[in-house]
Amino acid sequence: MQKETHKLNVQLNDGQIIEFMPEMVHSDLSALTSNQEIIHRTERLILVQLSSYTIIKLHELQMIIYKTLNQLRYHQIASQYYNAELS
Template sequence: MENKAYKLNIQLSDGKIIEFMPEMVHSDLSALTNNQEIIQRTERLILVQLSSYTIIKLRELQMIIYKTLNQLRYHQIASKYYDTELS
């Protein structure tokens, strides 16, 4: 994915702030499926949604990933993500 001009930070549950890297989303999605088309479609939609943020809580980011997978009708992958990241 291309680098964005904006900077996004993630606030972890302990309050620590880390810089968001698009590779984080790619890595999470790659752990769920080997299908590059699914990864790229989901990644693009997530990054568009994140473009309005300057800081996001980790849990909110995880919910965006989960909801995006469901929105794209990748329900099994969404369930797998939920089980590994949100439950």
């Protein structure tokens, strides 16, 4: 029997709500680095943090991604992400 997956929705800036897909985080990180270890470590930590949410605002999700990159000491990638998504 397959375990039911946790459903997470993302509220966009215009108020529209979309279903969160982990591929969103993966593609954002892949745009910043080709290092699969960095992508994998960061994704895992982000997904663990998101497990307590049922809905999250896009800006809050972006801040979690940014803070996670910094927490893992990927400061240059965090800075690139900030400039691309948050500035």
